[in-house]
Amino acid sequence: MILQMRDICKDYPMGKTVTHVLKNVDLDVSEGDYLAIMGPSGSGKTTLMNLIGCLDVPTSGSYLLGEREITKCSGKELAEVRNKEIGFVFQSFHLLPKLTALDNVALPLLYGGVKKAERQERARAALETVGLADRLDHRPDQLSGGQCQRVAIARAIVGKPRLLLADEPTGALDSASGAQVMELFQQLHDSGSTIIMITHDQGIAHHADTIMTIKDGVLSGGGSDE
Amino acid sequence: MLENINLAFQGVWSHKLRSFLTMLGIIIGIAAIITIVSTIKGTNEQIKQNLIGAGNNVVNVMLMQDNNEMDFSYTSVPDGVSMITPEMRDEIDKLDKVQESSLYHFRGWADGVYVGNSSFNGSVYGGDSHFLSVEGYVVNYGRGFIDSDFQTCRKVALIDAKTAQSLFQGLNPIGGTVEIKGEPFVVVGVVSQQSASEPVINSLSDYYMYSGNTSGTLIIPDACWPIVYRYDEPATVAVRATSTNDMTEAGNNVAKYLNENVIATEKVKYQAKDLLQQAADLQSLSEATNKQLLWIAAISLVVGGIGVMNIMLVSVTERTREIGLKIAIGAQQSRILWQFLTEAAVLTSLGGILGVACGIGLAYMLSSVMGTPVAISVGACAVAVAFSMVIGVVFGLMPAVKASKLNPIEALRRE
Numbered sequence: 001m002i003l004q005m006r007d008i009c010k011d012y013p014m015g016k017t018v019t020h021v022l023k024n025v026d027l028d029v030s031e032g033d034y035l036a037i038m039g040p041s042g043s044g045k046t047t048l049m050n051l052i053g054c055l056d057v058p059t060s061g062s063y064l065l066g067e068r069e070i071t072k073c074s075g076k077e078l079a080e081v082r083n084k085e086i087g088f089v090f091q092s093f094h095l096l097p098k099l100t101a102l103d104n105v106a107l108p109l110l111y112g113g114v115k116k117a118e119r120q121e122r123a124r125a126a127l128e129t130v131g132l133a134d135r136l137d138h139r140p141d142q143l144s145g146g147q148c149q150r151v152a153i154a155r156a157i158v159g160k161p162r163l164l165l166a167d168e169p170t171g172a173l174d175s176a177s178g179a180q181v182m183e184l185f186q187q188l189h190d191s192g193s194t195i196i197m198i199t200h201d202q203g204i205a206h207h208a209d210t211i212m213t214i215k216d217g218v219l220s221g222g223g224s225d226e
Numbered sequence: 227m228l229e230n231i232n233l234a235f236q237g238v239w240s241h242k243l244r245s246f247l248t249m250l251g252i253i254i255g256i257a258a259i260i261t262i263v264s265t266i267k268g269t270n271e272q273i274k275q276n277l278i279g280a281g282n283n284v285v286n287v288m289l290m291q292d293n294n295e296m297d298f299s300y301t302s303v304p305d306g307v308s309m310i311t312p313e314m315r316d317e318i319d320k321l322d323k324v325q326e327s328s329l330y331h332f333r334g335w336a337d338g339v340y341v342g343n344s345s346f347n348g349s350v351y352g353g354d355s356h357f358l359s360v361e362g363y364v365v366n367y368g369r370g371f372i373d374s375d376f377q378t379c380r381k382v383a384l385i386d387a388k389t390a391q392s393l394f395q396g397l398n399p400i401g402g403t404v405e406i407k408g409e410p411f412v413v414v415g416v417v418s419q420q421s422a423s424e425p426v427i428n429s430l431s432d433y434y435m436y437s438g439n440t441s442g443t444l445i446i447p448d449a450c451w452p453i454v455y456r457y458d459e460p461a462t463v464a465v466r467a468t469s470t471n472d473m474t475e476a477g478n479n480v481a482k483y484l485n486e487n488v489i490a491t492e493k494v495k496y497q498a499k500d501l502l503q504q505a506a507d508l509q510s511l512s513e514a515t516n517k518q519l520l521w522i523a524a525i526s527l528v529v530g531g532i533g534v535m536n537i538m539l540v541s542v543t544e545r546t547r548e549i550g551l552k553i554a555i556g557a558q559q560s561r562i563l564w565q566f567l568t569e570a571a572v573l574t575s576l577g578g579i580l581g582v583a584c585g586i587g588l589a590y591m592l593s594s595v596m597g598t599p600v601a602i603s604v605g606a607c608a609v610a611v612a613f614s615m616v617i618g619v620v621f622g623l624m625p626a627v628k629a630s631k632l633n634p635i636e637a638l639r640r641e
């Protein structure tokens with residue numbers, strides 16, 4: 001078990017009233033799992049994703065990631081967890097426009113305090129994994145959308161995180177590029193990566209081994225897709 | 227850190243026009259300060275040079291009453307003052323910081339000196355055999371003093387070029403006769419000071435300050451002094467110090483020695499006429515006016531700093547998504563803070579460097595237009611650049627803190 005959520009609630013104050021966005025969510029993820037969380041917009045799936053990604057902390061409940069109790073972590077420790085334990089893939093890539101593909105991929109290692117030579121070495125290896133070994137010195141504006149997302153995936157896996165977290169990874173791509181990206185996730189899963197994918201697209205979700213649905217802040221399901 | 231500086235330079239370079247406009251306030255402020263400081267320093271050095279002369283290093287130790295020089299043309303010799311003997315002069319030469327000394331008498335405004343019908347109103351000196359070498363005189367025409375001039379009280383005189391011009395009007399002065407108090411002296415040589423103090427006169431007040439030095443010199447052997455002036459006049463000691471900065475100390479050492487050996491009264495004392503002190507007094511006077519200008523220049527630095535803060539806030543807003551991503555992939559708050567602080571500091575330091583360059587240029591331009599003296603102080607330039615860096619840190623702090631406190635969820639969502 002690398003991820004264990006128990007009784008997670010998240011409330012947002014909206015003026016005078018309080019909105020309960022997540023209601024008593026339980027979630028278990030084991031090493032090597034490939035999980036898709038589905039839900040319509042407003043269902044709380046983005047909030048759940050932020051909590052899993054340690055960008056936010058729950059109002060109540062407990063969240064164990066690896067051996068660490070996330071709800072008891074300081075801001076500094078949360079930054080460290082995001083850097084070492086989690087790899088993010090965003091819908092809109094979020095690459096830094098002025099950096100080359102290689103530098104973009106090496107960025108998490110920079111924040112992790114890895115030496116320059118090793119950073120470059122590992123970033124190059126990660127870009128090779130996603131099939132962009134010939135695009136090291138290209139900046140994002142010289143790459144296609146699909147290539148950008150593959151750079152972003154390389155950035156997510158370069159630190160060898162415990163968990164790969166993807167938020168609508170194909171949302172900004174045409175279907176051909178989207179298929180390539182999903183192919184890449186499948187390869188990563190086959191080589192042992194743990195992946196959680198958030199999406200509202202049934203077709204995308206079906207790539208995962210397990211699908212859970214979230215509706216009005218309640219997480220349900222977990223039956224195998226196969 | 228290096229990484230941050232590198233990144234900051236890229237940031238500055240990628241917005242060249244914006245960076246330059248932001249720096250402009252700092253550039254103007256630093257340029258103004260460097261111009262003012264250079265002018266102050268130039269003026270100070272000019273004052274020092276005017277008073278002390280170019281490397282002459284001579285300080286005069288003279289008899290003073292209530293801090294006023296005694297002028298023996300109308301005051302009588304006070305009781306309790308013995309003559310300084312040549313043996314004492316040899317002792318003085320051995321004092322600390324003293325290179326060589328000379329005993330002499332003088333009249334600042336000579337009376338009763340004529341050549342034919344032209345009168346002379348320069349200074350008359352009665353110097354001993356060391357006088358020419360201590361005061362740095364070289365003989366241009368004719369000869370200097372020789373030992374027999376002193377031994378036999380030969381009535382000979384040396385004059386400088388100014389005196390030669392005013393008394394002999396272009397005729398050869400060598401062999402001419404100068405009448406001092408009715409006694410005829412033969413001019414045997416024309417001398418000039420190797421490193422004469424030639425004051426730079428910029429204004430009327432400068433002229434009055436230095437005018438004493440400007441009208442001619444006549445030198446006779448001190449052995450002849452009693453023939454034309456007083457017999458028992460206490461001598462003044464000219465002391466050549468080992469270096470310019472030792473002048474004060476050398477003067478004080480000689481004054482102390484003389485007060486212990488020839489003075490037996492409280493009314494008068496030998497005192498060094500401390501030109502360094504005099505220079506310092508004049509310098510502080512001219513500095514006082516210029517220092518007020520510094521404050522005004524400092525205000526423009528504050529305005530420049532606010533400009534930097536403003537543009538850094540804009541930059542933080544523009545780069546919200548970038549900051550959000552960096553926080554999401556694990557950048558510590560302190561890292562974001564430093565990134566923006568470094569950027570602000572790099573921006574203002576560059577402004578400082580450009581400002582120093584402009585300031586130096588401006589100081590020289592002012593100098594050529596208005597004739598103000600200039601001396602560039604390396605220390606002041608270094609301080610100016612360091613200070614502009616501090617401005618960057620101070621005014622960059624608020625935007626940097628704002629950046630580091632961004633909520634990554636909100637920041638990532640921003641388009």
